[in-house]
Amino acid sequence: MVQTYRLVKQAKMIKTDDFSSVFNFRKRISLQYLAIHYQPNTQQRPRLGLVVGKKTAKLAVSRNYMRRVLRELFRLGQHEICHVDLIIRVQKKFSKVDFIQIKQEFNTLIQKLNQRVNLNAQISNNINTAPKDNE
RNA sequence: GAAGCUGGCUAGACAGUCGCCGCCUAGCAAUAGGGGGAGGAAAGUCCGGGCUGCACAGAGCGAGAUGACGGCUAACGGCCGUACGUUGAAAUCUUUACUGGCGAAAGCCGUAAGGUAUAAGGCGCGGAAUAGGGCCACAGAGACGAGCGUAUUAAGUUACGGUGAAACGCGGUAACCUCCAUCUGCAGCAAGACCAAAUAGGCUGGCAUUGACGUGGCUCGCGUUGCCAGCGGGUAGGUUGCUUGAGCGUAUGAGUAAUCAUGCGCCUAGAUGAAUGACUGUCAGCUUUAGCAAUAAAGCCUACAGAACCCGGCUUAUCGGCCAGCUUCACUU
């Protein structure tokens, strides 16, 4: 099958209910700059939500930059992520100088996320049949 | 040429790959093609308008804003011109000093410390102090009504009074109240309109105008509530308002200028948990190092900063580059 890196509208979380249900699931991985919250979903793709508060950066330009960079990283790596609702929260301000560090941090976060979710999926496989694919 | 100052323009450029958001065309659709996609401040929200609702916003009081004169404008607290005050140079002029230099001397030049008058330009002005009221600490004999002390004189006649910003002045202060002139109804696109789950009982039309509530702070005025008749109403969410406009460019004419008139050409973002991005290459640009220089290497990929109904201003932030003009001085012809 042909992988496209298009970011469709269904991969975006919009409603307040989606956000609060992910936060209530209470699963969280955090590093120096980023923190992610996640919840497995029933759709055939991961979904993304971004939280960049006014506290982390005062200027709208730098907040927009962080949002765009994180969305681009999600777009390029969306086929490596298992099917979860994912909220990325920025904990510390970063700019163009820190781009390589942000990229590495994002990749390690995704690796950790996949490990954890697959572990839980194996446990639930023993009880019922599993949804699986994802090459 | 040197110094000082003012105004305007620009905001790295060109390709390639992967993406995002509207529009147009084709298609049942998936999608494909074409074309567009942040700023001079988009910011602060300090003023003025358009637009929308409240009665096509109407009367009086109150409250607020502005304040030389004339003009421009849709309007303004903005802009332009004139007048006034204040400020304004390392230049020029001039004073003093020098165990400074040249010279027989007069003098000239240099250095340092001042002074006066200014240029272009910058900033300011808030109308009225005999219409009236208030205030003027400390110091000082006395602080806004005048009186007191000393000297003097026919005579409260005349002069002076260590302070203090200001003194027998019909002062100062209206960015204290006030008066005069002009202007302002209030709220804001989260305004307003339409489609419409869950839930809950209300909504529309006619009649009446005492009380209550609302409409802008109050009074009028107006609307709702009250009674009767008839059934639809509208929160989450969505659609619209939403981008063609006091629009931009250019030429000519009027005017000292701000600005205006006419002709021709152009369409230039519309997101809504919020698009306009990431990476690569070449050339410019900046910094550092090496080098007399040409240049080479490394780094940065730039300043301030991101539309949210739209315009006209003001204020604030800002790396560089380019252009035009004004004043003074020096030199050459």
Next chain:
RNA sequence: CGGGGCAUAGCGCAGCCUGGUAGCGUACAUGCCUGGGGGGCAUGGGGUCGCAAGUUCGAAUCUUGCUGUCCCGA
């Protein structure tokens, strides 16, 4: 995106309207009361009045422009 408020001592606030002295509570330091702690009493130190211009003889106070912070509106 619109509409409002507040910055004064380490902390919480008055003073501003009506311009001339910056104060209250608490905290801090010292001393006393008590056998000690707690508590009380007395004395003292500590403030660029958020920043910058202007009006005025004189500004925490009046005017203007910035900075920070908080609240309200679907």
